[in-house]
Amino acid sequence: MAHSLESAAANALRLVLERIEVAVHQAGRSSSQVRLVAVSKTKSVSVIKEVYDAGHRHFGENYVQELIDKAPQLSNDIQWHFIGHLQSNKAKNLVANVPNLYMVESVDSTKMLANCREEICTALGIREEGCELSMGMSNDFELAIHMGSTNIRVGSTIFGAREYPAKQ
Numbered sequence: 001m002a003h004s005l006e007s008a009a010a011n012a013l014r015l016v017l018e019r020i021e022v023a024v025h026q027a028g029r030s031s032s033q034v035r036l037v038a039v040s041k042t043k044s045v046s047v048i049k050e051v052y053d054a055g056h057r058h059f060g061e062n063y064v065q066e067l068i069d070k071a072p073q074l075s076n077d078i079q080w081h082f083i084g085h086l087q088s089n090k091a092k093n094l095v096a097n098v099p100n101l102y103m104v105e106s107v108d109s110t111k112m113l114a115n116c117r118e119e120i121c122t123a124l125g126i127r128e129e130g131c132e133l134s135m136g137m138s139n140d141f142e143l144a145i146h147m148g149s150t151n152i153r154v155g156s157t158i159f160g161a162r163e164y165p166a167k168q
């Protein structure tokens with residue numbers, strides 16, 4: 001029956017979690033130090049719900065309007081990560097409409113983030129361990145775990161390839 005069949009996305013989530021376990025172990029880190037953000041941009045509410053039902057709670061979106069549309073259709077214990085470019089005039093709208101927004105990860109520049117963290121922490125006078133690093137996507141999350149990432153953002157490996165509407 002339906003409940004005995006794991007959805008493709010739930011199955012893919014499980015495989016990603018297993019790969020994270022291996023990478024974390026090899027890097028000599030603990031799995032509590034690495035958070036998996038399931039990137040659901042362009043994906044339907046129903047497939048997000050399948051991954052939610054498999055026990056996952058951290059999801060990422062990178063378009064303000066898409067997140068504002070989806071969030072109320074899904075459980076409010078989801079912890080949403082906004083991972084796109086956030087224009088300052090849209091920030092207020094996002095916060096007002098997504099009460100369960102958990103984190104905004106600015107991803108304007110991806111060049112040598114690991115070094116960037118060191119420089120930023122030094123400049124701010126905070127310990128590096130107290131500063132999160134969001135690095136790693138479907139193609140390189142294991143490497144990112146080795147490099148100290150605390151947030152890996154995996155989309156297509158969980159949800160399948162994204163389909164964008166054809167350009168006119």
Ligand SMILES: *Cc1c(COP(=O)(O)O)cnc(C)c1O
Pocket residue numbers: 039041062083084107137138139153154155156157
């Ligand atoms: C789409 C997206 C991802 C996920 O990419 P995949 O290659 O599908 O895992 C991660 N981070 C950001 C900022 C994205 O926009």
